Amino acid sequence: MDKALIPEGLKRCPLPIFALWVLILVGVVGWGVVAGGAVLLKALNLTGLNDYFGFGAYITADLAIIALGAGAFFSGFLYYGLSRFIPALKELGKIINLAVIVGFVCYTGALAVLLLEIGQPLRGWFGYWHANVHSMLTEVIFCISCYAIVLVIEYVPIVLENRKLNEVKGLRVFGHSLHDVMAIFALTGTFLSFFHQGSLGGVAGVLFARPFAYRTGLFIWPWTFFLFILSAIASGPAFTAIICRMLEKVSNKKLVDRSVYDLIGKIEGILLGGYMVLKIADTAYWAFVLSPRFGLSLFDYYWGPYGIWLLIAEIGICGVLPAVILLSPRGRSSNFLLFGAFLLDIIGVSINRFVMTIQAIAAPVMPFDKWQIYVPTMYEVAPIVAMLAYCVLIISLSYRYLPLFPREKELNRA
Amino acid sequence: MSEKGHAQSGVRFGMVIDLDKCSGCGACSVACQAENNISFRPDESEKLRSITWMEIYQLTNGKDYPDFRQAFLPRPCMHCDSPHHSPCTFVCPVNATTRDENNGIVTHIYPRCIGCRYCMVACPYHARDFNWWDPSWPKPMESMLSPEVSTRMRGVVEKCTFCHHRMLKARSKAYVDGSDPNKATYTTACADACPTKAITFGNLQDEKSEVAKLSKDPRAFRILAKLQTEPKVYYLSKQDWIKKLSDNALK
Numbered sequence: 001m002d003k004a005l006i007p008e009g010l011k012r013c014p015l016p017i018f019a020l021w022v023l024i025l026v027g028v029v030g031w032g033v034v035a036g037g038a039v040l041l042k043a044l045n046l047t048g049l050n051d052y053f054g055f056g057a058y059i060t061a062d063l064a065i066i067a068l069g070a071g072a073f074f075s076g077f078l079y080y081g082l083s084r085f086i087p088a089l090k091e092l093g094k095i096i097n098l099a100v101i102v103g104f105v106c107y108t109g110a111l112a113v114l115l116l117e118i119g120q121p122l123r124g125w126f127g128y129w130h131a132n133v134h135s136m137l138t139e140v141i142f143c144i145s146c147y148a149i150v151l152v153i154e155y156v157p158i159v160l161e162n163r164k165l166n167e168v169k170g171l172r173v174f175g176h177s178l179h180d181v182m183a184i185f186a187l188t189g190t191f192l193s194f195f196h197q198g199s200l201g202g203v204a205g206v207l208f209a210r211p212f213a214y215r216t217g218l219f220i221w222p223w224t225f226f227l228f229i230l231s232a233i234a235s236g237p238a239f240t241a242i243i244c245r246m247l248e249k250v251s252n253k254k255l256v257d258r259s260v261y262d263l264i265g266k267i268e269g270i271l272l273g274g275y276m277v278l279k280i281a282d283t284a285y286w287a288f289v290l291s292p293r294f295g296l297s298l299f300d301y302y303w304g305p306y307g308i309w310l311l312i313a314e315i316g317i318c319g320v321l322p323a324v325i326l327l328s329p330r331g332r333s334s335n336f337l338l339f340g341a342f343l344l345d346i347i348g349v350s351i352n353r354f355v356m357t358i359q360a361i362a363a364p365v366m367p368f369d370k371w372q373i374y375v376p377t378m379y380e381v382a383p384i385v386a387m388l389a390y391c392v393l394i395i396s397l398s399y400r401y402l403p404l405f406p407r408e409k410e411l412n413r414a
Numbered sequence: 415m416s417e418k419g420h421a422q423s424g425v426r427f428g429m430v431i432d433l434d435k436c437s438g439c440g441a442c443s444v445a446c447q448a449e450n451n452i453s454f455r456p457d458e459s460e461k462l463r464s465i466t467w468m469e470i471y472q473l474t475n476g477k478d479y480p481d482f483r484q485a486f487l488p489r490p491c492m493h494c495d496s497p498h499h500s501p502c503t504f505v506c507p508v509n510a511t512t513r514d515e516n517n518g519i520v521t522h523i524y525p526r527c528i529g530c531r532y533c534m535v536a537c538p539y540h541a542r543d544f545n546w547w548d549p550s551w552p553k554p555m556e557s558m559l560s561p562e563v564s565t566r567m568r569g570v571v572e573k574c575t576f577c578h579h580r581m582l583k584a585r586s587k588a589y590v591d592g593s594d595p596n597k598a599t600y601t602t603a604c605a606d607a608c609p610t611k612a613i614t615f616g617n618l619q620d621e622k623s624e625v626a627k628l629s630k631d632p633r634a635f636r637i638l639a640k641l642q643t644e645p646k647v648y649y650l651s652k653q654d655w656i657k658k659l660s661d662n663a664l665k
Contacts, residue, residue, distance in 0.1 A: 043568050044529075045546040050462035052540065054531030111637035119529020119544065119569025123508075126528050130508040134499065137507035137532055208503035209494075209641045250421070294640050296661025334630040366637060367659050368473055372462070 005164055007403040011412075013251070025393040032386015035379045039116050046379040055357050056233060057376035058117040061384045062110045063200055063353035066144070067228070068346055069107055069110070070236030072103020072151060073193035076186035078267070086091045091263050094256045097158050097404040098247075098395075099240045106153040108388040110263035111148055136202035137358055143196030150189040150213055154182065162401055179341075201228025204356040211294045212301050213360040215286065223282050224356065230278065235349040237264050238342040245339055247399055254411040255404075265338050269326025276319045283315065303371045306359045310351060318348025425596060426495065426518040427576055428618035429605070429647035430628040431488055435612035438486030443468040445492075445607030449577060451559045453549030453566075465543040467491070467523055467574040468604050485656050488613070490604065491541040491574035492637070492645030493520045501643055502542065511571075516596075518618075518646055519576050527570040530547035534571060538638055539645075542573045576615070577602040599623075602652040618646060635660050 002015045012018070039046050044395050049056045083089035115121050125143040156336075160166065160175030198221065204213040205222025215222040236413050241264045248255050287298040302308040322341035325331035358374055398404060446452070446468040458464045469577065477484040493513075494500035500520050503513050510527040513520045522533075534542040548568045551559070562579040566572045577600070578606050584600035601619075605613040616625035628634065633650040640663045651657060 039623055043464070043546060043548075044544075049531075049544075050460075050546075051534065051543050052462050054534035054544070054612075117530070119531070119571075120527065120567075123526075123528045124509040128528060130510070130526060132504070132507055132509040134504040135507040135532070138506065141507060185453060203505075203532070206505065207501065207536050208496075208639070209536060209643050211641070295661060300662070302644050361535050365641075366661075369540075 005162060005401045007163055007401070009409050010403070011253075012400050018396075021396065022393065025396070028389035031318070032389070035382030036112075036116050036386070039379050039383070041119060042107045044119055046377060048374060048376045048380060052372045053358065053361060053374040055361060056374055057380040057384060058113050060354050061387070062113055063357060064350040065106045065387065066110050066200065066350050067197065067232040067353060068236055068239040069103045070193065070197060070232035071099045071238075071240035072106075072154070072236070073186075073189045074233040074236055074294040075099035075240065075325040076154070077190040080186035080192065091257075091260055093319025094260050094405065095240060095264075096409050097242055097340065097402075098244055098277065099156060099237070100151065100154045101395055101404070102240050102243055102391075103236075104155045105391040107144065107148045107151055109390050111144065111385050112382055112390075114144075116138070137201045137379055139195060139199035140203065142277050143192050143199060147189055147192040147196055150185050150192060153178070153185050154189065157182065158398070158402055158404070161403055193264045197229045197232040198225040201225045201356075204360055207330065207360075210360060210365065211291055211296050213356060214290070214364045215282065216290065227275070227279060227282060230271065230275040231349050231352060234268055234275045235345045237269045240264075242339060242342050242346065243395065246339075247395075250293045251399070253408065255408050257407060257411070261338060262332050265326045265332040265341070268342070268345060269323060269328075269332070271320070272323040273327055276315065276323050279315060283311070301359075301363050303363075305373060306362050306371070310355055310359065314348050314351040314355060318344045318351060318373045322348070423516045423596065424617075424619050425516060426618045426646065428493070428518070428603070428617070428625055428629065428648065429490065429583070430614045430625050430631075430634065430648045432612045432614075432628075432650040433485050433487060434633075434651050434653070435610045436486045436488060436608075437610055438470060438472065439609060440470055441609055442488050442604035442613060442665070443470055445603040446574070449537060449560060449563070449603035450575070451563045451565050452572075453545075453547075453551060455547065457552070463544075463546050465545070465572065467541075467542070467543070467572075473656060473659055483490045483653070483655060484520065485651070485653070487649070487656075488604070489539060489541065491520060491576070492539050492648060493518055493574075495578060495644040495646050496642055497644075501536045501538070503557045505532045505536045507532065517581065519578055519581070520573075521578060522573055524564060524566045524570050524572065525593060527569065531571060531622075538641060538643070542571050544571050545569060559624040571652060573647075637661070 006012050019322050047056065075092050075096055076099065078089045079092040083092070115124060118124060127138065131138045149228045157178040160171050165171050201224035202222055205215040205217065205224030207213045215224050217223045217225060241261055244255060291297060322344040325341035331341065362372060362374060364371055418541040443466060450467060452465050453466060454464065455555065468488055471487040471489060473485045475486055477483070481565045495518055500513050503511050504522060507530060508526055508528055511520065511522045511533050529544070531544055534544060545568050549565050567586050580600045580602065584598040585595040588595045588598035599616055602615045614625045614628055616623040618626050618629055620626055628650065633648055633652050634648045635657050636645045636648055637660045640661055
């Protein structure tokens, strides 16, 4: 049965090895489900959260994983939307299926963790029923759920390409019909995800009584709205590329042409470079213009574990450095530098999400307040690790049983 | 429309706390706890998880004896009057916390709160507390809870309401007495309980009221005034080191 499900002409590892791998992943997911279940039953007192740290690891992980899942919408936008004007972007078609799956697992995983984050999970639907149009979180709730639906719709035709499912005429026709209209969903997803990534940035940026997070902006949108969009598209495709590379290493096969990585490197280099210019400008304005208005200086925001090293790591080591590497043809031609830059890029965006969530509230605002340190508990770590295991599990199953890479057969013929 | 950019009536309840009179006895905090059915746990040593609507901060001037000075700063919710929205109200995704523009009180609808804690993150005064556990009271106390204030369930945020239920009572009484409910005044449990009369409560818009007069006292200041949250809680002190601790800009 297993062999009958594997795409024709492609080789996959023996079933016992794969079964063991799946078993390990299911075990990790189970660990997280038990921990998450305990949080739902016994409440958030099991976590490291408190009245000082209203937001913690759950939100940080969600923001980071959603930013990294941006490869789905942005690759879709480039491939389905812009490639008819810029033919070079057609190259992304070789990795688009993986990008969609990465986006799908990131968003659905984030939604599951988001459920744990609220104190009254059974009232989660109030976000739709009692929506406050002024709240950035309302925008997040609407866009994340709509885009998750779009991602499910985008994932379905990939699943229907499975060898056995494809033999069923009705499913084949349905799958092909979905393929035909996929451009519409890809562009809808792009629209939703742009707003979604932006509103996640807005969540921090609108906090006008929190000088660390607060930013001025354009109309109702603080600058963080735009910076979050830009940082997500500057790191999402890099994350997809790294996953693809990991799949290549684990399966010992070539899955996409080197030119695909080179193109992603070039795109990410331009976006990350642009993002860095704007991020540095934003940071300078925040540090030297905005904060002094509140009587604060840049160094008031950094202390102990939340030191200035975070700013240096985010902007210097994981921002400017990978941007320079990716913008240089020599940097992109070396696998070590290219994938190293991708890795730094995704670490940088993750640090940004951590800083804008946890450090933003760790920094005291009242002069007689004291710094506090947030330490997550196992009840926060386990569901997050389980979410990552869930992502790996779906990607593993998809890689084994679905024809994700159109060039895989050709590239591994020898 | 007021000069602050939002619709506003002639009533704006506010508070003035004289820090030079405050002895830090905690009576205000205890009165608040009893008045508003605030739950507590057998072990309240974990202060970042205990629910205290009226928190009392101990301030020191950072100097050694004999120059050492200390003061106590009771901190209720500031019921911020910033233009259009308070920092906490506009972020709530489900409209669970709103500012009543008829009186300026920032309220919280507990059965609507989803417990996302975004309002807590938005508040720079840490005036909001989360119910990390099911509310509980030692055995005989459950029968002594006030029927005028709803208890809060696990997983929702709560905060000082300026004893909102007392305002409703005062309005009802005014209606029954045939006077204008909009002119009804009342006082909060903390102000009632303060043995040194350090807390004054009333309508800041009524120029004849004690609270309005005190808010314009040369000793008056507000915490984090630079953030433009427009708190409706004023503090009084003639000691410069205390005033300097009120705002980062004055450090």
